[in-house]
Amino acid sequence: MSQITARLPDDLVQSLDAAASQLRRTRAEVVRQAVEYYLEDFEDISRAIEVLRDPADPVLDWEQVKRDLLAQH
Secondary structure, eight states, X not given: OOOOOOOOOHHHHHHHHHHHHHHTOOXXXXXXXXXXXXXXXXXXXXXXXXXXXXXXXXXXXXXHHHHHHHHTO
């Protein structure tokens, strides 16, 4: 396992320590989990942006979709 060093503002360290204490975890465990969650979200967001930028993906007109849906009832 690799080790990294990061500089954090004092107030962020205080929040980190409070969370670690409440969760009964070490600072390192809380930071590791936070980074994992961030990267999962980053991957999801990156994939969503990729899909939205796909020129082959049709763009729908909301008003037309609404009319079509309402006409079905």
